[in-house]
Amino acid sequence: MKTTRPVSTLQFTLMVSAFQISVAFLSLPRELARQAGTDGWIAIFFGWGMATLASVVLVKVMKNSPNGSILELIQRFMGVWASKIAAVIFIAYYLPLAYDGFMIASLVMKLWLLPSTYIYVLVLLLLIPTYQIAQHGFQAIGRYCEIVTLISIWIPFVYLSTLRHAHWLYLLPVLKEGWLPVLSTVKIMFFPMVGIGLVFFIYPHLVNKEKALKAMVISNTLTCLVYLGITLVCFVYFSPDEIGEFNDPVISIMKSIELQFIERVEVPFIAFYLFVFSCVWIPSMHLVSMNSAWLLGRGGERGSLVVWCFAIAVSFFIYKPSFIDAARVNNFLNLTGFVMEFALPLCLLLYVAIAKKVRGGRRS
Template sequence: MKKYALNEITSTQYICLNSGIQISVFFLSMPRKLAEKAGTDGWIALIIGWAVTVAASLIVIQVMKRYPEGTLFDLLTRYVGKWTGKAAAIFFALYLFYYAYTGLVQAVLLTKAWLLPQTSAFIVMLLLLIPTYVIARNGLRVLGRYAEIVFMISWWIPFVYLLLLRDVNWLNMFPILKEGWMPVFSAVPTTFFSYIGFATTFILYPFLKNKKKASSAIMISNTLTMFGYVFITVICFVYYSPDEIQKYNEPMVSILESIEFKFVERIGVLFIAFFLLIFSLAWIPAIYMGVFCTSWLLGQQDHRNHLRLLWLFTAVGTFFFIPTFNQSDRMNDFLIRVGFGIEYVFPGCLLIYLWMHDRFQWRKNL
C-alpha cells in the first residue's frame, strides 16, 4: 500500500499548486525591478530564468525517481542515514516557514497600503491566517482542489490588461538589447525569486497519482508562470516609458488606474482584493508543507497541532512586530539567496551524489 495514498493529487492539481507557489506578491513589483536592472530588455531575463528553472526542476524529478513512494526525507534516510533525513526536514521546514512568512508580510503591507490603511497589521494578519488555517488543516487533496478553483476563476485577468493595448507605445521595446547582454544577465538573479517554490516537488512527488507525467507537469507549470510574468512585464514596459516605470512601486496595480468601468470606481482596489486570493497559493501550501516536515520529523500523521502552534506563533508575533516595506525587501533578498542554494544548487549536488552512490554499489556487487 502507498504510504501517502490518502492525499493523492492529480497532475492538474500539481500544476496549479506548483505555479501558484511561484506567483507571490513579488509579481506586482517585478516589472519595476527588472526595468531597474535591464530596462525594457528585462523580459529576456525572465526567459533565461525560466530555462534555468526548468533544468533545475527536471533534476528534482530525476532525484525523486530514485525513491518514488517517499519524500526527500525518506530518500535521504534511505541513502545517507536517518539523521541526514531529520536535518533535511528541519532545514526545509525553516525554509518553507520563512517563505510563507515573507509572503504573508508582503500581503499584509499591501493590504494596508491599498485596502485597509486604518486597520492594524495584527488584524489584517488575522484576516489572512483564518482562511489559511481552514484550508491547510484539511490536507493536500483539499489544497490541490483550492488551487484548481483559484486558477479557474482567474483566467479573466489577462483580458482586462489587454484593454490597455490601445494606449501603449511599442517603440519602448526597441531596439532589443539596447545595452547588450550584460544588463540582461545582471537581471537574471532577480528572476529567480519569481520561480522559487518548485523544490516543494521534493515533498509533493509521492502524492502524485500519475508520476510518469511529473516531468511534463512541472514543465507546464513553470511555463505557465513564465508566460504570466512575461505578459504583465511587456504590458507595463509598453505602457510606461523606461524611466517612468521605475517611479511606481507596483506598476502592475498602478497601470489599472487608466482603465475605467462605469459600474466600479478604483478598479485597482478590486484587483488587489482578488490578487490576495491568488497570492494565497504561495503561503498556504508553504505553511502546509512546512508543518508536514515537522510532523514527519516527529513521526506523526496528524499535522493539525503543528499548524495551530504555527498559527498562534505568527499571530502573536505580528501583534508585537511587523516588518516595514524596506525590511520586507531585505527579507526577500535573503530569501532569493537561500532559495537559489536550496532549489537550484542542492538538487544538482544531490543527483550527482546519488549517481556516485549507485555506481559505487554496482561496482561493489561485481
C-alpha cells in the first residue's frame, strides 16, 4: 500500500479518541448508573485498562504489516478468500456503527431541535458532508477531527459551571454495595471504547509508526478522562434515584445553565456536538467503502461510498427508528465491539505468531 496521504500522530490520536467519545458520550452516565449506581464511574478505569491492553495487541499485530492494512495481512497469512471474508466481516461491523451514529444523531436532533422534521431528511443532510469528507481518506478525516477538537474545547467548561448545583454526598459511600456491581458493569465499557480497531486500517498511513502505541494510550486516556468527567458531573447533579430515568442526562443537565444571551443552552450544545458525533460515522463510512472496494478489486472507493450513502438514506426513509431501536443496536454493538476490537486482535496475534514459527521451521 502506497502511503500517498500520510496521517500524523496527532491526527491519529484525535481520530481514535473522537471516535470513542462520539459513540457513548450521551448514554454512558445513564447506563453506568443503572448497573452500579453512583459507583459506576469506577468501571471507567477498567475500561481504560482493557482498551490499553487491546491497543498493545493491535499494534503488535500491525507491526507484521507496516505497509498494508489488516486485509493485506490476512491475505498474506491466510489467502485471498480469507481476506475477502474479512472484508465482509468489517463491512458488517462498521456499517451498523455508522447507522447507529446517524440514528442517534437524527433522533436527538428531532427531539431537541427540529421536532417537525422527518428523520430521513435529517439523515440526508448529514450524509452530504459525510461523503465530502469520507471520500478523501484518513488524512482528511484526521484534519476534520483536529478542527472538531478545537471548536469543542469550550464544552467541558460549560459542564464545570454546573458544579455549583453539585451534591457531592451522592457519591458516598464509595463501593456501597461492594465490588460485584462495579465488576458486572465493566462489560458496558466495551462499546464506549470501540475505535481502537481503527489502527487496523490507519497504521500503514502513519508517518511515525513507532509512536502508534503511545498515540493509542494517549487517546484512550483522553477518552476515559472525558467519560470520567461527564459521569461524575451527572452523578453529583442528579440524585441516584433519578439519573436512570433521563434518556439523555448529558443534555438534560444543560437546563440548569442560565446565560443572558442564550435562552436554551442545550440548543447550541447539540449543534456543536453533532460535529463530535460525526467522528464515528465519517470514518465508519470510509471503512465500509474501503472494504467494499477490496471485495470488488482495487479502486472504486468513491463509487462504493455513494452506494452505501444512498442505501442508508433509503433505509431511514423506509423505516423510522426510535430510541428503543437505538438501545438495541447499542447492545448489539457492545457485543460485536468486544469481538472485533478486543478478542479478534488477540486471535490474529496468536495465529500470526504460530504461522511465522511454522514457516520458519519449514525453512530450516
